[in-house]
Amino acid sequence: MPPSYRRPPRFAVGCALAALAVTLASPSQADPAPSFADLLAQLDQAPATLEADALSDAAQAQLRQAGVRPNPTVGLTSENGFGTRDFSGYGNAETTLSITQDLELWGRRSARIDVARAEAGTAGLRRNLAVVDAAGRLALAYATAEAAQRRFDLAEEFLALTLADARAALVLVQEGREPLLRGIQGESEAAAARASLDEAQAERDAAFARLTAIAMLPTPVTEIEASLLDRTPAMAIVPVLAAPTVRVAEAERTSAERRIAVERIRARPDVSASVGVRRFEAQNATALTIGLSLPLPLFDRNRGNIEAAQAQFRAADARLSGALQDAQADRAAARARLGASASRVSASEAGIASAEEAYRLSRIGFEAGRISQLELRLTRTTLINARNAAVDARLARVRAEIDLARQDGRAPFQGAE
Template identity: 75%
Template sequence: MAVLAAALTGPAWADPAPAYETLLARLGQTPVTLEADAVLDAAEARVRQARVRPNPELGLEAENAFGSGPFEGYDNAETTLSLSQDLELWGRRGARVEVARAEAGTAALRRDLASVEAAGRLALVYAEAEAAERRFALAEEALTVTIADTRAALTLVEEGREPLLRGIQGESEAAAARAALDEAEAERDAAFARLTAIAMLPTPVTSIHVSLIDRTPAGLADVDAEGTLEVRVAEAERAAAERRIDVERVRVRPDVRASVGVRRYEAEDATAFTFGLSLPLPLFDRNRGNIDAAQAEFRAADARLMGARQEAQADREAAEARLRASVSRVRAGDAGVAAGEEAYRLSRIGFEAGRISQLELRSSRAALISARNAAVDARLARARAEIDLARLQGRAPFGTSQ
């Protein structure tokens, strides 16, 4: 249609938005993805740190020195230089590493989810901006048509073929069309501002040349509710919570430390080796509070996983239904526009020939304007349905790759 071509072309001074694929390629520089990447880097660094064994401790101890009687001065002192090491028995280190790995896996899935959601948000603001631009173009055309009809009505009034009331009604309709155009312009400018901000563009967008809402959706591929990113994130969180229980249980067991050293006897001018093991006695602290807390967190994570699975199932069915309905709605909208254009053309011919009234012309014009706006709304609804389904499938909308 000519109106859609005008909406896509825009004025000569317009600064067109880059294509959706171009903006999608820059997605890695948005704050959301940069934050998710940083969180993943931090989690991977904690995995490396978890593998590191604790540092040994070097100790120096002097006994029987600088006292009184035979222990005056340092001649009878006993000096011990020792080295002690936490042995990390009972699988402490392995449990610590497993928790860090589970948390890193969760961070990686969250990074993927953030990228998919950012792509969907970008597609949504792009589609909304394009739809707003088309509505503005439709409002411009509606004003032009309304003014033309009003002039025709005024001509008939001057000729005495229509009462003066018809001319007044035409002028009122033209004023309403001007107000609708102003509102559409404000909505278009707001949508362009949102697109400029979300896409982090250096200059404001004033037009869109590459259409997104006219594209055919990627299709109703089978979506496994168990495999959605939200469910996988919840599964990873549950696994990490389960690993934390193991860590807290291991902490109940004694923390064994071994030491070896050399002792110097000043009085005998002799040296000897020392050996030792130390471990706390678990008489008072059995770490029960931390174990109970970890188990409670695991139950919470398990409940979140259950809820995520239920929501994913419902979202999958809803997204598929919305996409099927929106595809049919687009076809119906296009057919309605074609019928409305033909009806208005015939009504205009009949009105100018004096065979139909201004009320009938006004009715056919309103029906055409409504049909054209409905066609834009149908395309935007189809784009939204595709965006929702793409999020469930863990991809960028409209079959584009990231």
């Protein structure tokens, strides 16, 4: 048999122990992330919030502009001058200085203001929805980073348990109570556990980097101290009509309805009044001029724009119906997922307790020679899987709370203890 198969596994297990010692003894300098509540307080500086604020300010500015009356038009005309015979030169000229003002009849100004006010209200509701969405993204990034950190800790624990079991197997091999194959299997398991630890570390670092970017933190996050996974969501009861998506759809429908009135008013003549002073050079006299002007609606009666506004209203009405249906379905689904995740968290806690006891007993039995290494490996894997399942259950609870919070128009865990 080749010498490589006859060597004791102590060397490989010792190398794995040394690698673990280096990992645990020289951790990187921790820079804990602020708590989720502190990050929420800084959410007004998020790009999505700043964009929504700017769009809301633009809508408010358009509302102010809608209330401004059109500027008058000043005109200066000269007639009957520099012609022939009696009209040669400027002696018989007539000069008129006039001011023309659009009267905005038929409620043009009020209709324009109503549309701008509705659009400003819609922009404000969109701003609130953008803040809620930004809070949801922040909560998900925070919880994902915390879950990745816990999975890394579990991978470290799994490696430590694997090495401890490998050492116990090595002792039994040296005592002649187990074949050399058991020691080699322990080596393989330790190497696989080390690879899993490296993978968990990469996932943790990636999650920390994403949280750092979303929260716009000045320094990279390397640790999370304030837990979000352990927080219990608040089961608030909010009417479906209060959902932000429904309110935005309602506001869009109102804006579309008011645009119909604007287009109908535009079909009516746009009346302008003018007043001026006319100078008669020949008589050395002046007189007032008064006039009204309006277009004749012979060709353009704005029918196309009216029909387009009516079609847009029907589309907005359909979007509102769809938003109501989606809000009802999404709220019911989110509440069901939240309830199921709460039960899953409770079940995972019970599963961890059973898995810990099973591993403890199997370890005692293995050291006494009454349980095989395969059974010990199975209980060890079951223990780590149970703890990972608990992390997954808590992360699922956070996701369900994010979905429900969006339907309620609030930040996740707002009002929760």
